Amino acid sequence: AQTVTQSQPEMSVQEAETVTLSCTYDTSESDYYLFWYKQPPSRQMILVIRQEAYKQQNATENRFSVNFQKAAKSFSLKISDSQLGDAAMYFCASNNAGNMLTFGGGTRLMVKP
């Protein structure tokens, strides 16, 4: 069984500043992926970034990067130069060998102009 925990129900950041969203997980899988999804008010699920567990290098996608600490089972998302359009729900997720996704409870990010 997999569990994903996001301990921050809400976060806020000033526009142009940096914010980090926390995520911890637990899995018995030896090979797995970790994901961050963004869900704006439209409720579309948008893949922000993903990390392969066997890769030590942290994934980066433009202003989004992760801090993957495998031993600690931690997978935080850093958003640099925050923009108003970044305001959304963010879900951390992991998958198993069957590719079933387990989602965390989500973090609502507010961006202040």
Next chain:
Amino acid sequence: GAVVSQHPSRVICKSGTSVKIECRSLDFQATTMFWYRQFPKQSLMLMATSNEGSKATYEQGVEKDKFLINHASLTLSTLTVTSAHPEDSSFYICSARPTGNSNQPQHFGDGTRLSIL
């Protein structure tokens, strides 16, 4: 990029009605699709895994006779909410993973907002 089409986007119907939601992969084949349910201000909860040509696998607590899943082709899975009641009102989202490429992430549909009066 890979696109998943989910239809309808919004349904409002009377209690006792059965509602069918379609999930199509438009430019790839998907042996496996997933159905999620999301209540307001909550996370996505996996309801079932839809397998092409075989029975769906339901998560614990999900009534298979209530939520009928059919995956008759490699590009289409349907979820039918039978005899829907107000407590079935929710946001339902499907996703699909391209067949044969385990490195590909799941692609999500835009969801269906179901309201039962």
